Amino acid sequence: MSLEIAELYGHVSLQGPRTFGLRHFGVPPGGPFDRESHGVANALLGNHWDAVCVELAMAAGRLIALRPIEVGMAGAVCAVTVDGSLVQTPRKLDLDAGQEVRIAAPTQGARLYLSLPGGVGSENVRRGGGLVALEPNRQRLLSNGQDMGRPLQSIQSGRAIRAIAFGDSELLAHLVGCQGLKVRLDSDRVGIRLDGLNLDPGPEKLSEPACPGAIQVTNDGSLIVLGPDGPTIGGYRKIGIVCAADMDALGQLRLGESVRFEEVSRKAAVSLWTARNG
DSSP states (O other): OOEEEEEEEEEEEEEESOSSSOOTTOOOOOOSSHHHHHHHHHTTTTTTOOOOOEEEEEEEEOOOOOSSSEEEEEEEEEOOEEEEEEEEESSEEEETTTTEEEEEOOSSEEEEEOOOTEEEEEEEGGGSSSSSOOOOOOSSSOOOOGGSSSOGGEEEGOOOOOEEETOOOOOOOHHHHOOHHHHHTTSSSEEEEEEEEOOOOOOOOOOOOOOTTTTEOOTTTTTEOOOOSSSSOOSSSSEEEEEEGGGGHHHOOOOOBBOOEEEEOOHHHHHHHEEEEE
């Protein structure tokens, strides 16, 4: 065992490659809600970009290195200290045995990703705390795991979540024009629920395929934007879908945070995705 989890508060899970080919069995794709931050956390240690990390959602904790170990951190802006000294993220931490890392709840963004050399395997989680480092994959995505020194794009506050209208639905315009939208406290990886706007849910209909990013009107008129653990089918009325380029930003929305939407065309959404991955 190389890293002991001494204290942990909030929602914590292990996230790695998404699951494909099982949607017809009701299995959602899963994976990190903020793929950019997850990939950077891995790249800081030279891991494969999709290696398993710890996803801490609005979480805080205390970790103790049991032997010399590298730890990558990227995502939400948090106060992180090593033996009481403040460090900025995203960055790679080179810890000596006995050093203590404290992670405070995020002040900007919602999800922080923690990587270990080679990735984190479920077989390496010890009941009562502890993660074991695996042999590192030497593929380098960031040279020497340098400190990036700035928040990632997905953490930028005040930016609109861009979405495409679903079919011929005109209801997305009401969402775009709403100035009082806030993230509900019961939001999670299944979906980001919104307060501040009620729309006509329309008549009930048979369930149809659903996917992460789908913006749905529930039976009481409230809105939910499906996350990576959301259902694969559903009968709720769909009014739009979040652009793939903005799914990371969706995952960094904080509980109670104000949010606004912007409508874009399908062509623009493709361009945004191409530019993001360019």
